[in-house]
Amino acid sequence: MKEIIFIIITFSALGIFTLPKRSQYYQMLVTQIFLIVVTGYLMYLSFNRIGPLQIYLFELIGNDVSLVIDSLSAFFIFVINITILTGALYSKGYLKPYLRDKTRLEMAWHYFNFLLLHISMLMVVMLREGISFLVFWELMSVAAFFLIIFESDKQENKDAGIKFLIQMHVAFYFIITAFIICSIATGQNIGFDSLEQYFKTYPSFPVFLLFFIGFGIKAGFIPLHTWLIHAHPAAPSHISGIMSGVIIKMGIYGIVRVLTYIHSDLMPIGVFILIISIISGIFGVAIAIVQHDYKKLLAYHSIENIGIIGIGIGIGVMGLAINNPVLASLGFAGGLLHVLNHALFKSLLFYTAGSIYQQTHTRNIENLGGLMKKMPATAVLFLLGAAAISGLPPFNGFISEFLIYTGLFKSLMVSDSILSVTLLAGIVALAVIGGLAVFCFTKIFSIIFLGTVRSDKTRHSHEVRSSMLFPKFIIGILIIAIGVMPFLMLRPMAFVAGVIVDDTSSLRDMAGTMSGISLSLSLLIVFIGILLLIKLKLSKVRHTDIGPTWGCAYTGSDPALHQYSATSYAEYIIMKARLLVGVKKHFRYLTKEKIFPSETYFKTESSDVFDDNLISRPVGGLLSFMEKIAVFQTGNIQHYLLYAIVFVIVITIISIFGII
Amino acid sequence: MKLFLETYNNSDSVNLADIPVLSYKYFANMLRSYFVDSDNHCLSYYAFRKDDKLKFICAIAKDSDGKIYLSSHELKAGITALDSLTPEFPQLHIFEREIAENFGITFEGHPWAKPVRYSENRADKIKVMNNYPFYEMMSDQLHEVGVGPIHAGVIEPGHFRFICNGEKVLHLEIHLGYQHRGIENLMLQNDNPIKLCVLSESTGGDTAVGNALAHSQLMESLADFEAPEDLQIERCIALELERIAIHIGDTAALCTDVGYQLGQVVCEALRTTIINTTQFWCGNRFGKGLVRPFGTNYPLNDRTVEEIKKILNDSGKRYFDMAERIYSLPSVLGRFDEIGIVTTEQAYRIGAVGMAARTCSIPRDIRSTHPFQYFKNHRPQVVIQEKGDVLARGMLRYLEAKESVKYIFELLSKWEYTEKSNLKPDYNYKLKPDRFSASIVEAWRGELCHFAVTDEKGNIMHYKISDPSMHNWFALALAVRDQEISDFPICNKSFDLSYCGYDL
Amino acid sequence: MGVGLVLILITSLIFPGIVSVVKAKVAARKGPRVMQHFYDIIKLMKKGNVYSRTTGFLFQLAPIIYFSTLLTAVFFIPVGNYKALFSFEGDFVMFAYLMASGRFIMIIAAMDTGSGFEGMGANREAFYSLLAEPVFFIIMGSIALHTGHNSFYDIFSSLYVESALTYFVSALSIYLIFWLSMIENSRLPVDDPNTHLELTMVHEVMVLDHSGFELGLIQLAGGLKFAIFGSLIFNLVLPIQNNYFVQLAFFPIVQIIYAVLVAFVESFRARNKMMRNAQWIITLSALSIVVFLTILIIHEKVGMLP
Amino acid sequence: MIIKELKILRQHGIQYVPDLKTAVLTPLFRGRPVIKEDPTDQETEKIKKLCPSNAITTEDGFGIDIGKCVFCKECALAYPDKIAFTNDYKIASNDKNNLIVRKGDSEIKFNENIVRPEVRKLFKNALKLRQVSAGGDNSCEFELYAAGNVNFDMGRYGIEFVASPRHADGIVITGPITENMSEALQICWDASPGPKVLILVGTDAISGGMFADSHAVNRKFLEKYPVDLYVPGNPAHPLTFINGVLRLIGK
Structure with missing residues (x-):
């Protein structure tokens, strides 16, 4: 049975190259749906059985490779499948304009990599054996690389792709050293099984740190995130939706998988993850506010949400450390549910961003505005995603944050002074991140969609095809469903958290709270309904007319001029969080004596503190050093021969006098 | 030559x-x-x-x-x-x-x-x-706030265009002209002299006495008439009363803009008592009709003097207590100090006059530099402030009001001994032909100049009114540069310049 | 359960009236009637509307959503022994985030009009609420830690006063929630409701373009917010042990004292410079951390703080 | 700290005018003119020449149109036995021809039956007005602002000035409506919703006063909309304005 599936997949994957441009997409879609059905069945199997589902595949140099699907992998399969499905459906409409100028081979190569990405992600989640895990991990990075540089005509996309590939290999290096250390110390061959034994005997923090850096680069925690802010904007929107929806979650999967094996010195690990996540959360959203490019802004928000997931996992680990099952189960359940939620609303946001890009061909929000009148459906969907990502009640973002909050508050009671201070730090961090997210998404939504048109870029934009809107509606419905009926998610999340936390009873008695939430939300919807009815009844009786916005009755200027610009909206953050955000202003200042001002200009650029110091400056230093060295590379042969001769002479002299 | x-x-x-x-x-x-x-x-x-x-x-x-x-x-x-x-x-x-x-x-x-x-x-x-050709800065990252002709409060129309980066104002441009009624052309209809008086009073209703005095002084100068001493004293008292009333009113307005309710309420009540005294004297709270060329319909009598003395003693003292309190309250000082600074150098360059100049340590006060009416024989003390910020303009109002109260008492004591001419205003005066005359009055905002040229028949050929706001509006534009936009209303109210005086 | 709700709704209508009457008395002015706020709303409901051409359907929907979120938030607040309709673990988190989503939609509506000062008002509102949110969570977190419970009703009902420090804690929390309500309603020192200046207003400039029915809802919501914070303060002030009728009597008294306090604050000090508002709100969060540390001391958790 | 405030407050004492309808102003206040007996034709000619804003009408009998009068009191001073100015400040009316004072008139009549019904129904308890200064000389504006201060305090009846026309139930115009301001006034009128009132305050607003025939003035706006209340005066006293509005909303 296994072989048949394997053959079907490889042949249909390779078949893409043979088909004409028109039908390559459908071939890919069919294969993906087939994959989803298969893995969905496997997921269903693993859900209602006690131990992990084990399927033997083949034997590889001495150890047998088999798919091991426990509830954690099943959950991630579910997340992967949803995002890939919606991404594929969306890509049909998104790639239509590219069909004209891309050759058949390029399109086929793109679809093939898309499929390869899907397969490798599924395998990464299902494999425990070291070598095969690392092979598929590498395949995932390579497939993602080719997808990113799809629009390779722009130089910055190629740079972003190369930067992505280099950093993925740095991550790969960390993971493989960690695996080697564990296998050498325990004598077993490379794989997750060797971890079990290693962590029993040796101190777990150093190796965990290696794993954390390796998987953290993939996930995008703060000091390791620099590839993310270049790769996401460069990739085509359906790919960046999938990347920030699910590819960075592979990093989270890796970390959680490693955590399932660790049982010693959990407290330092928990505190470490919590601190890193708080920094990532606040830092990510603070920089997002000052961005002018909406795709880069959404990329920074992925970092912020990884921070929130990290806070959940961090307090989960701390719960395990002081064996307080309530904190542990709520923390892990909240963190992992946020993985799903983030996959949903982040891919929705990136897809809507893609639709905007397709219609306006610009990513600078300063010359958008008033798009709501031209693209109402996209606007409503973007608003839905924005409210969800800010963690506002009727949507799913709130539920996972609520779980983390309850975990934090509940465990505040039972913890000693140092722990309660860190828990309070977590609460404050979550509140500030929520506030900053509201600040950022009110800005981005209002500047793009509301008010009057700022430039002629949006003149001939119109609503996107329904084929692109359909996948976004699915995600929208899922977001609202999780948001309004949270009790549905309790049982599966308890099941998933069960992998790490043995006693997840506290999740079950959250059912009362969850029903309380959905009751109050339904009350909210009832109130809105009643008021809307009153409004409709009144508007028939009352006299309403339309006029210009009240601008103090001044008619001399075009209204776009008076709108609040994005830089002005973010000015509070630029001023108050100068060290965090690092925005440089170019403005020739009107001196006091100059009575009548002359021509002047004003421009701001924002730069990422970590990107500059960790990457650009050292790389720059390296390059300049290399230039100095390059003086030897004179280009004519005689010099090179001379170097060789000199070298031989020096060696002979040294060996004669026996210096070495 | x-x-x-x-x-x-x-x-x-x-x-x-x-x-x-x-x-x-x-x-x-x-x-x-x-x-x-x-x-x-x-x-x-x-x-x-x-x-x-x-x-x-x-x-x-x-x-x-x-x-x-x-x-x-x-x-x-x-x-x-x-x-x-x-x-x-x-x-x-x-x-x-x-x-x-x-x-x-x-x-x-x-x-x-x-x-x-x-x-x-x-x-x-x-x-x-x-x-209107507004000044622009090349950037799509700045936004412009246009506070248009109709403002949120109950004040005259004018358009203020701010170029802002967030809350910080980079440049302010003021576009007026909404109140233009063509007064200078109407002044040339020589059929009814009373019309000229009423028109000059309505150039700026809040400076009715100042404008009427400048007009009467101009007509008297063109008709070679020297006002008797008691008439001069009455005119100076009326001018100073108007100055005190407006200064107290502006202190109330400053407290309103800052949200200090006690200061606003007490000063409003005190201003009402002062302008009710003017109403007691001449029947109009703004002193319209009080000053007429060649005489007055409402000569000062003992009952009015009694009323003025009583009010100035009582309300004057209470205003000084209130002003002391306002300018010592930390939350108010926090809003006034170092806000909207105009340097002395800037004031000189744009030719600021009156209050705007005196708050940047430039001693320009027509009452002492180019004295007119009774100020010739008894010059008042000129009040100067150095820092040129909102606090300086606020303190100047308080000190000038104090100075004016003292000055009125001195004038009242002098008025007792002058013999009462009780001249009635005479409207069929003859102006000398081919003459030019300048009449400058220190209204509460600053020097208010009326110029007139008569043709060969003695009719007014050209009438020019130059309001102090003509000089000072640009001082406001300079004061707000690189300030928070939320501090603009206080700067605007601390200057309190005239829109209808500028637009004529 | 219903009694608490009715009490809050009544106070929401009367509260602004009491504040304006007391402010008038302090200013020796005759001042409007107590029910003037109510008459204004009734008149607004009968008025027509003028909508701006640049705004879409979202602009008309926002006040309705804003008012509904506040109305739902009222159902979370217990009054003394009267349990709230919704009382579950962590209901104060839901309460805080409901208010946040109301604010979110109002900011969006303000930005939709595309006018300079409405954008400014929205920007200020977003920034100040961002700074003020942690204060509420720290206070509720510390009292939850102190009482060992996790929902409004349990916290307030078991907030028995046991040691002198608890008096200090509840006093400080009342002080902080008082200032939080002033920020939330854009009263003094953050903003002054009755100075009509577009450039210095925060909340009122955001609703500059609303008219008729929507404006009525927004003004009703203003009173409702005061009533909500008033009942929070009532729960903190009164140890709940005694019987129902004492609470029924005490509730209006506490509300009136609260209104008088609001009026006094607004009469005797000027408002902050706009830039100082941010610093001032951050001092509030610093104070709330003092509350948290005192709770730690009470529970002898301090031991050897490093 | 608070002691100083209390001292100021004690001196401040009760400031509001207790009853705005029965307050009495100083005798010299130039309120409603009264014509003791009609002047002869020759005297009328002289008065007409004397009056700066030609407020004297002689259609059916001698009459002073206080909508045009700038209250300079020159006619009363010239013929004290024929014309006198009383300190009666209730001179606001909702009908333009009630503003003409003739011999034997003892008060300015307010025409109850031409008041629009919805005005009485809606704005009895709360009236929010939007003030528009279109060329006013800043004295009417000061007086309208004073109408809301401690002494006159029209807020006691729920009447107040609001920031935006969207919140307003009526527009109050001061000044002769200059050409440069006419478009802004039209926008402000269209921007205010639903049933709304139009009030003209001050002689300049009612008839253009001294600027009636100046080219810089454009009063077409007033031909398009019915005016609900005329408040004469130069400037119009706060009591005149408040009593006029109270009569309009039937208080």
């Missing part, structure tokens, strides 16, 4: 022909020689048509010895371009713009050549209120 004609404020008129007519080059050098010394500042510089030629008159005030220098130059009909003097002397910018707008003369090199008030007889009718 004489460069200028010397005369004094509130003295008899001069022959139009005596004012030396120079060529524009000479005229410009003369101005350069004068304006270099900061003791001189330009009162007014305007043009009018005189038998097919355009005659430019410039009045310069020398503060140290109270002299007024008059000079003029003429332009034949054909020429419509002159090179501008504003780059060297920014204080002339508003006058050159006014001439450019009314007569279509282009001043080459004028750095800020923009319309002034879109007057109905302007030369270039294409320019309309809606296409």
Whole structure:
């Protein structure tokens, strides 16, 4: 049975190259749906059985490779499948304009990599054996690389792709050293099984740190995130939706998988993850506010949400450390549910961003505005995603944050002074991140969609095809469903958290709270309904007319001029969080004596503190050093021969006098 | 060859022909020689048509010895371009713009050549209120806040255009002209002198006494009439009463803008008591009708003096307590100190006058530099502040009100001993032909100048009103540069400049 | 359960009236009637509307959503022994985030009009609420830690006063929630409701373009917010042990004292400079951390703080 | 700290005018003119020449139109036995021809039956007005602002000035409506919703006063909309304004 599936997949994957441009997409879609059905069945199997589902595949140099699907992998399969499905459906409409100028081979190569990405992600989640895990991990990075540089005509996309590939290999290096250390110390061959034994005997923090850096680069925690802010904007929107929806979650999967094996010195690990996540959360959203490019802004928000997931996992680990099952189960359940939620609303946001890009061909929000009148459906969907990502009640973002909050508050009671201070730090961090997210998404939504048109870029934009809107509606419905009926998610999340936390009873008695939430939300919807009815009844009786916005009755200027610009909206953050955000202003200042001002200009650029110091400056230093060295590379042969001769002479002299 | 004609404020008129007519080059050098010394500042510089030629008159005030220098130059009909003097002397910018707008003369090199008030007889009718050429900065990251003609409060219309980065104002431009009613043209209907008095009062209703006094003084100077001493004292008392009332009103307005309810409420009540005294004296809370040329309908009598003394004692003292409290409350000081600073250098360059100048340590007060009416025999104390911020303007109001109360008591004591002339205003006066006269009054905002030229038949040929706000509006634009936009209302209220005085 | 709700709704209508009457008395002014706020709303409900051309359907929907979120938030607040309709673990988190979503939609509506000062008002509102949110969570977190419970009703009912420090804690929390309500309603020192200046207003400039029915809802919501914070303060002030009728009597008294306090604050000090508002709100969060540390001391958790 | 405030407050005492309908102003206040007996034709000619804003009408009998009068009291001073100015400040009316004072008139009548019904129904308890200064000389504006201060305190009846026309139930115009301001006034009128009132305050607003025939003035706006209340005066006293509005909303 296994072989048949394997053959079907490889042949249909390779078949893409043979088909004409028109039908390559459908071939890919069919294969993906087939994959989803298969893995969905496997997921269903693993859900209602006690131990992990084990399927033997083949034997590889001495150890047998088999798919091991426990509830954690099943959950991630579910997340992967949803995002890939919606991404594929969306890509049909998104790639239509590219069909004209891309050759058949390029399109086929793109679809093939898309499929390869899907397969490798599924395998990464299902494999425990070291070598095969690392092979598929590498395949995932390579497939993602080719997808990113799809629009390779722009130089910055190629740079972003190369930067992505280099950093993925740095991550790969960390993971493989960690695996080697564990296998050498325990004598077993490379794989997750060797971890079990290693962590029993040796101190777990150093190796965990290696794993954390390796998987953290993939996930995008703060000091390791620099590839993310270049790769996401460069990739085509359906790919960046999938990347920030699910590819960075592979990093989270890796970390959680490693955590399932660790049982010693959990407290330092928990505190470490919590601190890193708080920094990532606040830092990510603070920089997002000052961005002018909406795709880069959404990329920074992925970092912020990884921070929130990290806070959940961090307090989960701390719960395990002081064996307080309530904190542990709520923390892990909240963190992992946020993985799903983030996959949903982040891919929705990136897809809507893609639709905007397709219609306006610009990513600078300063010359958008008033798009709501031209693209109402996209606007409503973007608003839905924005409210969800800010963690506002009727949507799913709130539920996972609520779980983390309850975990934090509940465990505040039972913890000693140092722990309660860190828990309070977590609460404050979550509140500030929520506030900053509201600040950022009110800005981005209002500047793009509301008010009057700022430039002629949006003149001939119109609503996107329904084929692109359909996948976004699915995600929208899922977001609202999780948001309004949270009790549905309790049982599966308890099941998933069960992998790490043995006693997840506290999740079950959250059912009362969850029903309380959905009751109050339904009350909210009832109130809105009643008021809307009153409004409709009144508007028939009352006299309403339309006029210009009240601008103090001044008619001399075009209204776009008076709108609040994005830089002005973010000015509070630029001023108050100068060290965090690092925005440089170019403005020739009107001196006091100059009575009548002359021509002047004003421009701001924002730069990422970590990107500059960790990457650009050292790389720059390296390059300049290399230039100095390059003086030897004179280009004519005689010099090179001379170097060789000199070298031989020096060696002979040294060996004669026996210096070495 | 004489460069200028010397005369004094509130003295008899001069022959139009005596004012030396120079060529524009000479005229410009003369101005350069004068304006270099900061003791001189330009009162007014305007043009009018005189038998097919355009005659430019410039009045310069020398503060140290109270002299007024008059000079003029003429332009034949054909020429419509002159090179501008504003780059060297920014204080002339508003006058050159006014001439450019009314007569279509282009001043080459004028750095800020923009319309002034879109007057109905302007030369270039294409320019309309809606296409005012605002100053722009090249950036799509800045936003402009337009606080339009109709403001949130109950004040006169004017458009303020801010170029902002977030909450910080990079540049403010003020576009007025909404209140333009064409007063200067209406002043030329010589059929009913009472009309001229009522019109001059409605140039600026909040400075009714100041405008009426300047007009009456002008008519008396053109008709060679010297007001008797008691009439002069009454006029000075009326002027000072108006000054105290407005200063208390502005303190209340400053407290309103800052949200300090106690200060607002107490000062509002005190202002009502002061203007009710003026109403007790002449029947109108703003003193309209109180000052008339050649006499007065409402002579001061003992009952009114009693009322004035009682109110000034009681309300004056309470206002001083309240002002002390306002200017010592930390939350209020936090809003006034170091906000909206105009440096002395800037004040000199834009030719700020009156209160705007006195808060930047420039002692320009017509009551002591070019005394008029009874101020000639008894000069008041000039109040100066140094820092030029909102706090300085607030304190100036409080100290000037205190000074005025003391001054009124001195005048009242002098009034007892003067013999009462109780002259009635006489409206069929004859003005001397071909005369020119300047009458300057220190209204509560600053120096208010009325100029008139009579033709050969003795009718008024050209009437020019130069309100202190003409000089000071640009001071507000400078004060708000690089300030928070939320502090603009206090700066605006601390200056409290006139829209209808500027628009005429 | 219903009694608490009715009490809050009544106070929401009367509260602004009491504040304006007391402010008038302090200013020796005759001042409007107590029910003037109510009459204004009734008149607004009968008025027509003028909508701006640049705004879409979202602009008309926002006040309705804003008012509904506040109305739902009222159902979370217990009054003394009267349990709230919704009382579950962590209901104060839901309460805080409901208010946040109301604010979110109002900011969006303000930005939709595309006018300079409405954008400014929205920007200020977003920034100040961002700074003020942690204060509420720290206070509720510390009291939850102190009482060992996790929902409004349990916290307030078991907030028995046991040691002198608890008096200090509840006093400080009342002080902080008082200032939080002033920020939330954009009263003094953050903003002054009755100075009509577009450039200095925060909340009122955001509703500059609303008219008729929507404006009525927004003004009703203003009173409702005061009533909500008033009942929070009532729960903190009164140890709940005694019987129902004492609470029924005490509730209006506490509300009136609260209104008088609001009026006094607004009469005797000027408002902050706009830039100082941010610093001032951050001092509030610093104070709330003092509350948290005192709770730690009470529970002898401090031991050897490093 | 608070002691100083209390001292100021004690001196401040009760400031509000207790009953705005029965307050009495100083005798010299120039309120409603009264014509003791009609002047002869020759005297009328002189008075007509004397009056700066030609407020004298002689259609059916001698009459002073206080909508045009600038209250300069020159006619009363010239013929004290024929014309006198009383300190009666209730001179607001909703009908333009009630503003003409003739011999034997003892008060300015307010025409109850031409008041629009919805005005009485809606705005009895709460009236929010938007003030528009279109060329006013800043004295009427000061008086309208004073109408809301401690002494006159029209807020006691729920009447107040609001920031935006969207919140307003009526527009109050001061000044002769200058050309440069006419478009802004039209926008402000269209921007205010639903049933709304139009009030003209001050002689300049009612008839253009001294600027009636100036080219810079454009009063076409007033031909398009019915005016609900005329409040004469130069400037109009706060009591005149408040009593006029109270009569309009039927208080």
